[in-house]
Amino acid sequence: MYEQIAFYLFSVLIIGLFLVTVLTKNVLYSMTSLAAGMVLIAGIFFTLGADFLGVVQLIVYVGAIMALYAFAMMFFDVTKDVKENNTNGSLIFLLGGLTALMFVIIMSAPIMSENIQALYPPMAGVTNPQAVGMVLFTKYLVPFEVAAVMLLVAMIAGIILAGKKMDQSLTTEDDVIVEIDILEEDEK
């Protein structure tokens, strides 16, 4: 019974918070509600018994990705409302609603036909992280490694893009002179 109460509580709160995320005009409100919704999704994982996924949700989505969003928000004046220039509100509402409806139908179709079947049913005596590891390194090994390589490529590209003047220090006198020279060259 507790699980059901928790599930409905979390679901209602998540939907409400994500609605706030979409509908509010204040950047800070939308960011806060998105982060809170992410925490509650972790809560749903916990009620399902997927402790590891819940914790990963917390660390990755709440701790890292949302914090990066927040970092981007610092370029705005978050205390002011965003001015949106929607010309056709009803069209957006219609398109958004249709997309959502389609998504719901796609996701719920297997449940309706009762075709859902776990390919890797939970094994007895295996803890949560171990189960995740087994699936990840057997069935999904290739996608996992491909994702890892892609992330590595993205990381190296990011370092190269951001690190053009990384080896110059502004703290020593010689480097300041070098920096001034570079600036002068830029001006020319």
Next chain:
Amino acid sequence: MSLEQFKNRSVGTQTYKMVDYEPTPDTGMGRFQRVVSRTFRGELFVGLYVTMREMINALFGGGMHTTKYPFEKLPISPRYRAIHDMLRLLESGHYRCIGCGLCEKICISDCIKMDTRYDENQRKEVTEYTINFGRCIFCGYCAEVCPELAIVHGQRYETASEQRASFSIFDDMLTPKDALGQQQEFDGFGAVSPNADDNIKKTPLAY
């Protein structure tokens, strides 16, 4: 001290201990070596040792430096310039002030006001004497200029009060008549130096 040492104006090169600043290494390897050497030099642990030593010393070695101020007070220098005191003559008990007005004249923040008249003995009598302590900067000129050592700086440095007038009335600053025995001769600002007697020379008229 010889004249040469006086003439050396570059103060920085004489007794100061120069901190050994190595030049910043240019190469990556040099920087790496500096980081490694600084990491394993153990300077951070010297810092930890110093604070721990001080703590043990303060707790068990009597090295605590706190003065519990309102309950304990540190002695202050006799030359300290706090709220003024008006002294009395020890023999007669009359106040020393002769009403010359020098202190009023010299006061650079213009905070001393005095009023005098001749009494029945044709002697100057002080009728009004106030110091506005809202303006006084405690420069000490009044004590220095006073020919009679009548106005001196006392030891009352806790100058918070509920009224402006608390310190400024002549009678408040004057030594109470019954406390004449406790009146201390001021040896601070403007006072006679301790070896004043040695410096007195006979004038030609005494021969």
Next chain:
Amino acid sequence: MEIAVLPEVTSAGVIIKAIIILAIISAVAGFGTYLERKVLAFMQRRLGPMHVGPFGLLQIAADGIKLFTKEDIVPQNANKLIFQIAPSITAATAFIALAAVPVFPDFTIPEWIPLLGGVFVPSIAADINVGVLFILGMMAAGLYGPLLAGMAQANKWGIIGSARTAIQFLSYEVVTGLSILAPIMLVGSLSLVDFNEYQTGGFASWMVWQQPVAFILFLIAGFAETNRTPFDLLENEAEVISGYATEYSGMRWGMFFIGEYANMITVSVIAAVMFMGGYNDLGFIAGWLIVILKIAFIFFLMLWVRASWPHIRPDQLMWLCWKVLMPIAVINIVITGFVMMV
């Protein structure tokens, strides 16, 4: 497993445990402020708080009364709602993290107590098998307190403070996670109870001797995550007034403070249980006493370091994290992996 032997954990027991954690840890966090002031004072040859109660012990009560009765100011252009909920995020995440930390041994409430008699109170409020990761995750979520507080208050010091929060917490989370990964590989579990079982063999079996590098890395990263002195950049007075807490007053500021001290206790507990032998008996000293002594030592170490070492610059902070600590942590994991395989 051996948990089956223990009495069943009921929801009443968990709720009682949660109340105990809340009450004890907030009291201990308050006492931590007293300890910090005292220890810092002694190291600077001062006396510290002396006048409220014997040796100033009731200073916490005086501070609490002051904080509760102070005016709660919300700045004019601030985002009122976010400004008001931000401190509770810090305090709440700090206490939620403690849900997965073993505090006090198990006990059963005696039968003669009405209503609650016979209820079994577990040592961990939520005994999930990914305890360590849960604590890290909650501490990661704790970053929202300072972040939102700084962004909501319409103050430039606040926004600089929250920017520093974001970079510092995000970066050092990586180091914390990687540094405890090597011990986790050795133990093969994420539960703090298993860590404790792993180190039953006395002083020589402590994890510190097997993973000294991981221990040092974890301590450094723990200092950064709890915003302690060498990495005290979020509210470094000389640079950014009080950082994210600039506009806060009264109890809302106090909640940031309690959250910070609760986090310090959490880090001390993790370090004591994961690396320093946990709550196993050491010779003739009982386990509960030795674990309290270990936690107290790590807490004292934080104060000691604060008295001794200077701040570092933000760029040095980032340099230390990404160019020094993270590579060392990764190398440590690789070496641990090789040693385990061979």
